[in-house]
Ligand SMILES: Nc1ncnc2c1ncn2[C@@H]1O[C@H](COP(=O)(O)OP(=O)(O)OP(=O)(O)O)[C@@H](O)[C@H]1O
């Protein structure tokens with residue numbers, strides 16, 4: 156096991172559309188085990204762009220990215236999909252759930268994809284996560300039968316199903332009211348405390364950020 | 380790759396769009412159904428029409444044609460060997476139509492493993508007369524058993540029994556048209572006059588109808604022995620040897636071979652009936668073309684529906700990719716989705732195709748010319764079902780491939796950022 160869960164070195168990213176602009180300028184930082192880190196910065200400063208790179212979905216960048224000591228830069232599509240499946244959990248601002256499947260199935264699918272446990276075990280684990288997030292009563296519903304805050308809790312349960320090394324979130328509370336937002340924050344806090352879960356959350360919410368272990372401030376593509 | 384999960388997700392996506400999926404499957408079903416029905420029906424017709432001719436036609440007919448000798452005496456002379464010899468006014472020498480040495484030829488043919496069976500025949504023009512009427516015609520002296528075994532004579536006997544030819548002396552099985560013109564029935568006696576002028580009385584023991592007027596109005600059958608007697612010939616006189624082969628396609632080659640070996644004329648069924656072959660293959664081609672066109676149309680339907688579905692399911696695809704499905708996984712999900720539509724449509728198409736064929740098979744179709752056929756002919760052949768199903772799978776696979784590739788290459792970042 157490496158000292159850092161996440162180690163980003165000299166990440167550079169620019170877009171060529173319509174004119175060449177540098178979004179991330181030689182950006183380096185690390186995240187340790189069990190840390191709850193928030194990323195803040197003005198709109199358009201490149202937070203989401205950074206997160207897509209860290210989450211391996213965007214491979215078009217310069218620099219190196221290590222996850223738990225393993226170099227991710229240069230791996231192919233199938234290998235990165237495997238890494239995302241096994242080692243990274245996601246929570247988005249918009250509650251991205253699969254509308255064709257029940258809540259329980261939504262949580263189970265990444266587990267079934269990994270295939271580390273049997274279907275029964277995965278169902279048990281999913282039920283347990285949904286239970287701790289207070290969503291057990293709703294688990295046979297379809298996603299469109301839930302409120303925004305409820306969906307976000309389901310998304311967190313889904314992110315947890317494969318015991319990922321790190322959970323990343325892009326404004327996971329951005330669409331929620333104060334009450335739901337606090338609820339989601341408390342869940343994250345519990346996760347770091349009880350499971351030593353590493354978290355990297357992009358947010359606009361200053362209150363939210365202040366309560367995390369560390370804030371990474373970004374401005375014009377660099378960390379300040 | 381976790382196949383079970385991918386298929387499960389395909390089914391989930393299909394369920395969410397059940398109406399369009401059913402429409403797509405019905406398209407495939409329709410294509411397969413029509414394909415199978417058309418082919419069964421067309422080939423039923425083919426077989427029926429072929430049966431009219433091919434059942435009754437020898438694969439190879441050996442006979443003796445009256446013609447001039449190709450080997451003129453001058454060519455045998457050593458003195459004129461180097462010369463080019465022009466010979467004028469050659470006349471054919473009538474050696475008669477008899478096949479010499481017929482016994483040993485038939486023996487040799489019976490030993491040939493490629494031959495299914497042979498039927499010797501005497502074929503001669505005669506006049507029928509009854510009361511005051513005289514009719515030109517053709518009498519066939521046949522080996523009744525061989526004729527039944529190889530050419531299904533009994534299928535065409537509409538009154539009486541062909542077997543009576545060998546039981547009743549001096550009997551004749553008369554073409555239906557001949558009997559009508561002479562106004563005779565079973566049990567009546569008619570007279571036949573041969574080219575040599577001999578007149579014999581023959582008893583009508585049955586009527587035969589092939590459904591081809593020029594045959595029914597002229598031909599009649601009798602036993603070989605009776606025919607030999609009519610003509611005043613010995614008991615090894617025959618004019619034709621009809622051969623049926625185990626493999627019809629060998630006929631042209633074997634005909635040449637036999638002609639040379641036995642020094643006889645030989646004609647094969649392909650040469651004699653070229654037009655029927657053409658008719659059959661044209662009908663087959665038409666039914667394949669129509670069936671495959673229908674399936675291709677169904678394929679376009681699937682292509683459209685999948686494209687639409689992928690457009691709608693961008694979010695789903697993005698989430699799947701974000702949570703660990705590779706581009707390949709996503710591609711397979713959509714290919715499976717397409718194949719499920721193809722399999723469902725194909726299975727139902729085969730079932731409906733079978734049902735539709737069975738219904739057509741029940742529709743009465745009676746015609747005087749085809750005494751053995753009572754309903755529209757259907758040829759039930761598992762091969763058509765196999766081809767239909769394979770084509771259904773193939774078209775749906777191809778129709779699904781492009782949209783599936785597109786789905787596989789969707790960039791989740793673009794979708795997520797677009798929100
Ligand atoms: N595909 C693209 N082509 C060109 N420019 C882009 C593209 N995607 C993003 N950008 C630009 O990159 C910059 C950073 O975008 P990004 O989404 O990372 O900002 P952000 O920090 O997440 O902002 P917000 O807080 O509003 O979400 C923006 O100026 C944006 O216009």
Ligand SMILES: [Mg+2]
Nearest residue numbers: 202203204325
């Ligand atoms: Mg953003």
